[in-house]
Amino acid sequence: MSKTVFLINGPNLNLLGKREPSIYGADTLDDVTARCTALGETAGFTLKSMQSNHEGQIIDWIHEARDAADAIILNPGAFTHTSVAIFDALQAYEGLVFEVHISNVHKREAFRHHSFVSARAEGVIAGFGVEGYELALRRVISLLG
Numbered sequence: 001m002s003k004t005v006f007l008i009n010g011p012n013l014n015l016l017g018k019r020e021p022s023i024y025g026a027d028t029l030d031d032v033t034a035r036c037t038a039l040g041e042t043a044g045f046t047l048k049s050m051q052s053n054h055e056g057q058i059i060d061w062i063h064e065a066r067d068a069a070d071a072i073i074l075n076p077g078a079f080t081h082t083s084v085a086i087f088d089a090l091q092a093y094e095g096l097v098f099e100v101h102i103s104n105v106h107k108r109e110a111f112r113h114h115s116f117v118s119a120r121a122e123g124v125i126a127g128f129g130v131e132g133y134e135l136a137l138r139r140v141i142s143l144l145g
């Protein structure tokens with residue numbers, strides 16, 4: 001039976017490839033999803049990719065993952081630094097969680113240095129560009145494959 005990974009992206013990541021390409025690069029979220037889907041399929045994993053600018057929707061997807069996903073790869077965007085609610089939802093999820101950031105948040109504004117999500121994540125990948133998603137998925141495959 002195929003393992004399922006939820007790839008959840010938070011606010012403004014729908015603008016990937018258009019918004020601040022000097023920070024986030026030229027790849028779109030569709031590009032990232034296509035590469036991760038292909039990588040997952042080669043290892044027998046199913047990827048479900050989603051993006052929302054709304055905190056409550058992200059929480060609903062984390063709740064859904066409780067019964068539907070073996071792992072979550074999450075780029076919470078700015079909710080990283082503000083959302084106790086997303087942290088609480090992750091606490092109620094028993095599968096693997098990996099946090100991904102395209103930029104190195106520790107080289108940016110001080111308010112970006114704290115993550116509520118990191119306390120729940122098995123691993124955090126930051127500063128590897130969109131390749132960070134594939135690195136996270138490779139780790140999931142390594143642990144669950």
